[in-house]
Every structure is written in structure tokens, then in C-alpha cells.
Amino acid sequence: MFWVNASDFIKQLPDGYGTRVGDRGIQLSGGQKQRIGGQQTCPFPAIARAIIKNPRILLLDEATSALDSESESMVQEALEKAQLGRTTIIVAHRLSTIRNVDQIFVFKHGEIVEQGTHDELMLKKGVFYEMIEAQVVRQEKKEDDQESDGSEGSSPSDHRKASKISEKSGTSFVSSVGKMKIQEEDAQAKPASMSKVFYFNRDKWGYFILGLLGCIIFGIMTPLFALLYAQIIEVYSKPIDQMKSEVVFWCGAFIVIGLLHATGFFISANSLGRCGESLTKKLRFEAFRNILRQDVGFFDDIRHGTGKLCTRLATDAPNVRYVFTRLPSVISSAVTITGALIIGFIFGWQLALVLTAVVPLIIGSGYFEMRMQYGKKMRNIKLLEEAGKVASQAVEHIRTVHALNRQEKFHSMYCEYLKEPHRENMRQAHIYAGVFAFSQSLIFFMYALAFWIGTIFVNNKQMLPADVYRVFFAFMFCGQMVGNISSFIPDVIKARIAASLLFHLIEYPTEIDSLSEEGIMKKVSGHVLFRNVFFNYPTRSHAKVLRALNLEVKPGTTVALVGKSGCGKSTVMALLERFYNPRKGVIMVDGENIRNFNIRNLREQICIVSQEPTLFDCSIRENICYGLESKRPSYVEIVHAAKMANIHNFIVSLPAGYDTRVGDKGTQLSGGQKQRIAIARALIRNPPVLLLDEATSALDAESEKVVQDALEVAKQGRTCIVIAHRLSTVQK
Numbered sequence: 001m002f003w004v005n006a007s008d009f010i011k012q013l014p015d016g017y018g019t020r021v022g023d024r025g026i027q028l029s030g031g032q033k034q035r036i037g038g039q040q041t042c043p044f045p046a047i048a049r050a051i052i053k054n055p056r057i058l059l060l061d062e063a064t065s066a067l068d069s070e071s072e073s074m075v076q077e078a079l080e081k082a083q084l085g086r087t088t089i090i091v092a093h094r095l096s097t098i099r100n101v102d103q104i105f106v107f108k109h110g111e112i113v114e115q116g117t118h119d120e121l122m123l124k125k126g127v128f129y130e131m132i133e134a135q136v137v138r139q140e141k142k143e144d145d146q147e148s149d150g151s152e153g154s155s156p157s158d159h160r161k162a163s164k165i166s167e168k169s170g171t172s173f174v175s176s177v178g179k180m181k182i183q184e185e186d187a188q189a190k191p192a193s194m195s196k197v198f199y200f201n202r203d204k205w206g207y208f209i210l211g212l213l214g215c216i217i218f219g220i221m222t223p224l225f226a227l228l229y230a231q232i233i234e235v236y237s238k239p240i241d242q243m244k245s246e247v248v249f250w251c252g253a254f255i256v257i258g259l260l261h262a263t264g265f266f267i268s269a270n271s272l273g274r275c276g277e278s279l280t281k282k283l284r285f286e287a288f289r290n291i292l293r294q295d296v297g298f299f300d301d302i303r304h305g306t307g308k309l310c311t312r313l314a315t316d317a318p319n320v321r322y323v324f325t326r327l328p329s330v331i332s333s334a335v336t337i338t339g340a341l342i343i344g345f346i347f348g349w350q351l352a353l354v355l356t357a358v359v360p361l362i363i364g365s366g367y368f369e370m371r372m373q374y375g376k377k378m379r380n381i382k383l384l385e386e387a388g389k390v391a392s393q394a395v396e397h398i399r400t401v402h403a404l405n406r407q408e409k410f411h412s413m414y415c416e417y418l419k420e421p422h423r424e425n426m427r428q429a430h431i432y433a434g435v436f437a438f439s440q441s442l443i444f445f446m447y448a449l450a451f452w453i454g455t456i457f458v459n460n461k462q463m464l465p466a467d468v469y470r471v472f473f474a475f476m477f478c479g480q481m482v483g484n485i486s487s488f489i490p491d492v493i494k495a496r497i498a499a500s501l502l503f504h505l506i507e508y509p510t511e512i513d514s515l516s517e518e519g520i521m522k523k524v525s526g527h528v529l530f531r532n533v534f535f536n537y538p539t540r541s542h543a544k545v546l547r548a549l550n551l552e553v554k555p556g557t558t559v560a561l562v563g564k565s566g567c568g569k570s571t572v573m574a575l576l577e578r579f580y581n582p583r584k585g586v587i588m589v590d591g592e593n594i595r596n597f598n599i600r601n602l603r604e605q606i607c608i609v610s611q612e613p614t615l616f617d618c619s620i621r622e623n624i625c626y627g628l629e630s631k632r633p634s635y636v637e638i639v640h641a642a643k644m645a646n647i648h649n650f651i652v653s654l655p656a657g658y659d660t661r662v663g664d665k666g667t668q669l670s671g672g673q674k675q676r677i678a679i680a681r682a683l684i685r686n687p688p689v690l691l692l693d694e695a696t697s698a699l700d701a702e703s704e705k706v707v708q709d710a711l712e713v714a715k716q717g718r719t720c721i722v723i724a725h726r727l728s729t730v731q732k
Helices: 007-011 030-036 046-052 069-082 118-124 127-149 156-163 176-187 194-200 202-236 240-293 296-300 306-320 327-356 359-396 398-404 407-459 465-487 489-506 569-576 599-604 620-625 635-644 648-652 671-685 701-715
Strands: 057-061 087-091 104-108 111-116 528-535 546-553 558-561 584-589 606-609 689-693 719-723
Touching (some): 104 127, 111 118, 111 127, 194 240, 202 240, 202 465, 240 306, 240 489, 306 489, 327 359, 327 465, 359 398, 359 407, 398 407, 407 465, 528 569, 546 569, 569 584, 569 719, 606 671, 620 671, 635 648, 635 671, 671 701, 689 701
Parallel strands (some): 057 087, 689 719
Antiparallel strands (some): 104 111, 528 546
16 A cells, blocks of 8 residues: 555544445545545455555556556556566556556557557657657646746645645545444334335325225135035035035025136236336336435445445335235235124124134234244345345456456355345244244134034034034134235235335435426526535545635636645535535535525536546437437537547447447446547537546547647636646646
8 A cells, every 4th residue: 555655545544444435436536546446345456456466467557547646656656666577568548657668569440550669669750759749748838837837737726725625634434433323223214104105105096995895805705605615515414306406506606706706806906916016116216216316425325335226126116016916815814804703703603702712813923923024124134235235346346356356255245244144044934934833723723623612512502513614614714814814924024124115215305406496597607616615525524625615716717626636626526516515615606606506407507527437328429418408419519529529530430330339337438438428428518617527537648639629629618627637737
């Protein structure tokens, strides 16, 4: 860590080297991630991770692109020492970093056009020479500017602002205290009531009532069947002639019951199934909508990792539908039990009274089983979420996992999170089996009790044998239905837990509603003012990032923010985009507090090109057009933006041109190509305020010059705030 200039800021963190960096390194700045890495479960990667392995072959793909000038020189010197005695392959856009290498291969359009040492290629005065000359000219301009104003590409006011933002304050972390608080909040989560689920799906109450009617028809057929069953036994005890005539009638009655049974089941299953699917769809829509309306601080919270949120939408939402899909059986069982009790008390209240005493035992065992299952599920779900997060990270960063040969490590981590749920399930299996067996055996104990007590009542002339059969069969089917309810308990528990988690997500409040329709709607000129702004990230309130920041940017001017990695430069942009609200002070655009603006209107007029460009899994055309809600740009406008970003020639060289899909997160493109598409996406919007966060850091010298010139043109007539480590990019 000392070699890569990361040891100092790591030691300043409360948890030091044990600090968790967040999902995809969200708690760190770009430069900090480049120096130490950004994977929550493995706080070693990137440059330091490569050096600590002491490999025989070292691959450096723009390894210092995200570092400030001071850090870059230190890391570059360390990397040159690390290259001694090992094979090293370097991908470089900053040609000054490869001056001392043994061999240079110059690529163009996928082919090697030149090769040799630095001096040999300079003597050839070919492609490499032209690239060097382009960078030298830019460097000389930078040095001239430094001599003329005595600064490193930034104004005195920039230095004053930067001095107020310390390296320590810019670091980001989640302390052990914060983790304890989050765990306590998780433990306090309450299960959702079924009435809340029904009310949430109130627009389908028509289907729900129709389904209840079907359940009643379906459920009442079972007690009627018990009566017919007892009656048919009595018929078989009659003379043959009488039996034949009555059997035809009772067989017809069985057919009618079968038809009514099928009709009731169809109505209930169809109607309540519709309710269940509607509920799943609505929960997914509302949960995802509330995720999208959250401020960025919501995603800083470790409870809201990518894996957990995806699990909510993909798995938990369908589980809630069990409330409706299992409802026909539950309601019909309740109707059957009610009907059985009525029949029992009509034909033999003495026997029915005795057998009724057994029913609470069956219901009680089922309730105990449900409580036991619920507690187990709540304990296991947290560990299963962690296992899902590990799997999600491994798949998402599969290239890094393969490069580091850490497949077994992630597999063991995944298995470790599954061990406790497995052990818990194994322990509970014996108890669950015993409780379930007891609840099922009670039914047969009830049968034995019914025949024994029934015999006594028949001997005492208190009941007829046929009435004993009627009461017995009614309670027999009643007992079966009560037993069946126990089998639905796991699904009911899944539904309650899933509903609790989803309602927590749907009702989660947000300080900044990204979908709000309220606020001022107006075109801005780009006058930006930060007045006495204090800020710390929500998940780490004790780490002050900005302290009494005062910054004014006049309309149509360009301001550069420079400083070490992690000093708070990107935070300024995040506040202007209103990803967060300042803890104190005010941020104004055109004299109006940005809190008063309609959030969508504000962000439509502020465009950011970040250090790490994000592309979506769709075509290049669609990626460039993203964010344009008011109109659909013409092909000419798209091409114009692409040409300004120096990406048009590459796009048209592809077989599908602008319709080429870029893959998940732009995996089909190189870093420079992704960055230029992101720049084109910014330019096509023509925003009054343009934010550039190391926008050209991933480009080669030739492309950087063209794109930088295009950005210089794009800056004209609009307010521009630039974050730069390469100070040559802010010399103007």
C-alpha cells in the first residue's frame, strides 16, 4: 500500500485496513479505487493487489489513469521498480509512462503498424512520433501557463477551495458503529399483516370476492360429500331392490357434487390467481419505482446492495402471491370445518362436542409450527442475502475473479454464508418433523375416539348408527382439512416475510424525490453559487467532506477543481446534480435554491461526463439518446454529437453501425470507446451546465486531443465545471 500511495489515507480511516469499501467500491473516489480497489468483500485489489502477488507477468492497463499528478509520479516510480525481473505488458495512452520500456508496439485499427524502442520510433518519425509530438505541444502549453500565472493550471481561488477540503475528509467509509446500527434496524423489521396485503391489492377486490364465492362453493361440497358417504353406507344395508333404486339417485347426487366442486375450484383458482399475479406485478412496479426515486445516499447503505434489491424484485415479489394462490385451500378448509361442525351438532351433538375438543389441539400444533418456521426464516434470510451478494459480485466482476484466480475464494465465501442456514435447517428439521407428525396423528386419534365414544352412545340408545357415521365422516374430512392447512404454512410464512421486505422498500422515505413533479420549471443560464456549504455522506456522518465551501461560477465560464484523490471534488458535482443535500449552507443556480427546482428539470439542464462512464445494454444510438425525454433526436444530430466526440468513424466501421449493441455495462467496447460515447451523450443534450469529471482520462493521446478540442468548443456559451488530475486539460 505504501508503494501505491494509499497507506496514508487508509490509516486515517477508523477501521484502517479493515474498512469496507461498499458495493463496487462506491464508498471510494475514483483515484482511491484505482490505488486499492473496490470490491466490498476483498479490500486489496487494483495496483496494490497486483503488486502484493509478486507475479512473474505484470499487465498494466492504464494503471495510473485515475490518479492525480503527485500520486501518479509516485506510483509510476514504484511500478517501474516492480517491473524489474518480470515480464511486463503496458497499455498506455500517456506515452510519458512508457519511455523506458524495452519494446513498444503501436496499434492502429487492430494492427501493429510500428514497433521498436522509444528512441527507434522517434527516429522513424511515424505514428508514434506524431502522438508524442501532440502530447509535447500540450505539455509545453501547460508549462507556459504555469510560468505566466504561477499556478498548476488552476486559479488562486481554486487553491483556496481545495485547501478547505482535506484528504482525510474526502475519504469514505462505513464504521463498525454504523454497521451495528444497520443490523439493529434489520432486527426490528416487523412482518406485514395480511390485511395490509389485501388493501394494497384493493383494485382487484372484484376478483377477490368472486374467488371467495368459489371457495365457499368448493368448501361446502366436502361436508355434503360426508353426508352422502354416510348415506350410501346406510343404503347398502337395505334390501337389494330398495338398494338398487336408491343407489341410482345417490350416484347422481355424487355427480352433481363433483360438478359443483369443479366449478367452485375453477372460479376460486382463476379469480384468486389473477389477484396473485396482479399483486406480484404491482409490488414489482411500486418497489422498483421507489428504488428509482431514492437519492444516491440510499444506495450507499449496505442494506441496499445490488444483490439484495434484485432479490426483492425477482424472488420476494412472486412469494407474496402465495397469499392468494393458497387462499382457496385455506378458505375452503375453513368452510369445510364450519360445515362439519354444523352437521355434527345436528345429527349428534354429544359426539360432536367430544370430537370438537380435539380440533383446538390440531390447530394449536399448526400454529406452533408456523411460529417456529417464521423465526427460522427470518434468521436465515439475512445470511442468504449475503450469499446472494457474494454471488452477484463474483459474476459482475468475473474478469477480475479469473485474473486473480480467486474462483475458490468466492466459492468458499458463498458456501460459508450458506453453512449457518443449513445447520439451522438441519436442527429444526427434527423439531418440525415431530410437530408435523403429532398434528397428523391427532386426526387418527380423533377417529379412534369417535368410534369408541360412538359405540357408547349407540349402546345407550342416544344415537343411531347412521348418525354416528354422519358425524364421524363429517369430522374425518374436517380433520383432513385442518391437517392440510399445516402444509400451507411454509408458503404463508414466505408470503409474510416477502411482503414485509417489499413494503419496507415501497414505503422507504427519501429526502430527494427524483420522480417528484413539484418545484420550479425554468430554463437556467448557468450561474452556480455554493454558499457556506457543509457536507458529509449520510452513512458516515462523522466524516466531514466539505467545510464552509464557497464557490461561484459565472454563466458561460469554466472552473477547474483540482486536488488529490478523495479531497471532495466529485462531491461538489454530486451536490450540484442534487444527488445529495448539503447538511448546511445553500447551493443556488441562477439565484434560486436548487431545493426549489423541479428535480427532473434541474437535472435535464445539467449534464455530467464521469470518470467511469456507464453504458446500458442497448444500441449505441440508444445510449447516445438516453436522457432526452422531450424529443427524439434525428440521425443527423446523433452523428454530429458522435463526430464531436471523435467516435463516429469507429461506429460506422462496425457491421451494425449505430445499432450495434454495447453489451452489459459496455463490455463490447474499450474504455476509450465507452468514454467517447458518454461524451457524445452529453453533447447531444446541449445542457446549460456541463460537468466533466476526468472526461478524457481513458483516451489515447490522439483521441484526447480531438475530444479535448471538441469539449473546448462545447464549453462555449455554457457553464462548465471540470475535475482534472491531468492539469494540462484545464490550462484554458
